[in-house]
Amino acid sequence: MSNVFEFVAESRADSGKSAARRSRRQGNVPAVIYGGHSGPQMLVLNHNEVIKHLEHEAVYSHVLDVTVDGRTEKAILKGVQRNPAKFQVLHLDFLRVDMSEAVKVHVPLHFTHEATSVGGKKGGVAAHSMVDVEVSCLPSALPEFIEVDLTNLDIGGSLHLSDLVLPNGVEVVALAQGEDHNLPVVSMMASKTN
CATH class of the missing domain: 2.40.240.10 (Ribosomal Protein L25; Chain P)
Known part of the structure; x- marks a missing residue:
């Protein structure tokens, strides 16, 4: 191949x-x-x-x-x-790209442990607000994806951009613009029952 x-x-x-x-x-x-x-x-x-x-x-x-x-x-x-x-x-x-200059790239988010999370065990459903995030880093530090661990997310809770665990040398572009840009990435909602 x-x-x-x-x-x-x-x-x-x-x-x-x-x-x-x-x-x-x-x-x-x-x-x-x-x-x-x-x-x-x-x-x-x-x-x-x-x-x-x-x-x-x-x-x-x-x-x-x-x-x-x-x-x-x-x-x-x-x-x-x-x-x-x-x-x-x-x-x-x-x-x-120049390998010595930072680049801005959209990197996909991979959500893990949704079903086994605190809220997932209670029947909650994760509502994804983002599927990717723009990061800034040197080309050599560019991650393939960013993992979002939902293990501790309970119903009514949410994870924001500042909660993402990033590799060394990688920054979220929106966070550099101030606290107002700390947007939600995923929220745990109670499932609707009929």
Whole structure:
């Protein structure tokens, strides 16, 4: 199997809607890589390879290798456009990263021990307010996901951004804006009985 963190692309000279449509008809995905200390570069990737990569949750929160015409650059996947009616990726945005500079990335949250939590044992149901959180860290410290342990969560209780257990060197972006941005992540609600 190919490395899930390596995207192989070719540069493309043409841009615009007609060029993008032409790429899609040929079974490819138009893309762009930008940021860092270089200008934006138009790319084209094989659609089937892109679909294989995007099946893995980790690809959305990892530093990726984007190989363009034999030259590899470090980047993160910043945006994915999908066709709402078909199983088709329309466009990808990659952001170049410098391994010595902090990046901001949305990292998925994994909720654990919901059924065995204090509130879960009483028949409570966890209401998730967030499924991911934006963090800031060096690319080498970027977590694949952040685990949210619900073990001690009782009915009527909630966990906020400040309650998340983060790896060393990782900060929640919203918390840097002040206490007003300490939003709830998950709450335990009493289940409705008929």
